[in-house]
Amino acid sequence: MFNKILIANRGEIALRIIRACKEMDIRTVAVFSEADRDSLHVRYADEAFNIGPPLARKSYLNFDNIIKAAKDAKAEAIHPGYGFLAENDAFAKTCEENDLTFIGPSADCIARAGNKSQARKMMSNLGVPVIPGSDGDISSAEQASEISENIGFPVILKASGGGGGRGMRIARDQKELIEAFAIASGEARAGFGNPDLYLEKYIVKPRHIEVQLFGDTQGNYVHMNERECSIQMRYQKLIEEAPSPLVDKELRKKLGSTAILIAQSIGYFNAGTIEFLIDDQKNYYFMEVNARIQVEHPVTELITGIDLVQQQILVAAGEKLPFKQEDISLDGWSIECRINASDPDNNFLPSPGTISDLVLPGGPGVRMDTHIYNSCEISPFYDSLIGKLIVWGQDRDMAVKRMRRALSEFQINGIQVTVPFYLKIFQDQDFIDGNFDTHFISRFLNKG
């Protein structure tokens, strides 16, 4: 086992990792930018190194300064957390070259998971469903209609040259497709100077559901059930839960075994997540592999009783997984709200500032993972995530009630946070019924 670990991150995840290490009697080394001198992760770690100015690329993304800190402190391993260097295969390789264990999958594996088009091909070869489509540009409306006949309507046309909704058209039948092709192609030419289009099956009421996966270096794998992450805004997850209200035993088994098949095929080890898109008929499609610990990992911890971060460290030290698939339990229900420093009354404008009058929620079934404290400064240099409020209940109804109660206890001044917005969501009947998809938030905001 390691004697000392350097944590190449900041904020709540740096604290989370330090806490895991302390419970394992491992010494900890924090790194910090000049903007984070007074941060809790600096205070809680056994040692702390200044790695540069506030700008992330000069500090938290600076390979040389981080590796030097690890060497100077005589750390044996580096935990990257999420974001920053977590999925940077070059950094993982640099760690290997410096005889430091990177706590995560191998550099090769990170690179393979990161290549989206290659991943799509590999999934097809494995027989894992991917969203069916044209696999490249289409040249004519005739070709589009031929492909659509094969994969089934509705379909969506997208501009190869860009995004943001321009050059994007949904077609429910042949007639609509012929019309849509001309319009989308014209929009794409006007918008991006490139009329090329590609085509995908349009997923009705898509849900974002992901499977937590774990592998050791001896080739053993388990999945730890799914997380429901459909409550998103601008592709950022806001509320996550485990299990998913949509997923039944049969689908859970299918998703889990698919996730393990994918992990085996790329020689994955340590914690990882396989993301799926699921339609209203419960058809599932592979989206991507996240080769890291996720922000939302606590909801999985609360329903399985497994400390994922400690398990990451054990696996990185070469230990065998201490459990088999049949040992993984699913007990009760857990929900997480990401508390962001942004103003729900002002188009979610970022809200850096100095925190005052802070009261954090507590009581039965409540977990608050955060690095904030009274009088601490939330700087404009980093992500707006200031904490995660996680609850557990014996069923979803209890978890929802508990989250409402915990949100109402949360008090803060000096900055605006998303808590009042979540209180409204937890009163919404569709949310309470578990009846939602990835468009929920935009519909909810339009209702408002």
Place this chain on the structure above:
Amino acid sequence: MSPKIYKVTAPLMGTYYDKPGPGEKPFVEIGQKVKATEVVCIIESMKLFTEIRSDQSGTVKKILVENEEPVMKNQELMEIEG
């Protein structure tokens, strides 16, 4: 009516950018005419880029901050004469 000076202020704390990206032309320069709702600068805060728009039409008289300078909430960024 005599011309009025209108001040563009920062709605949030962050880093001021006078152009959409490196190597590109600034949004506005001194002496330039701007229309109401026209983007005059960008403020980066918490990894998000917020476009700052002028509330009024007029001519840019003064630019009070440098590119990539940190700005505070409510700090004055430029003067527009309308």
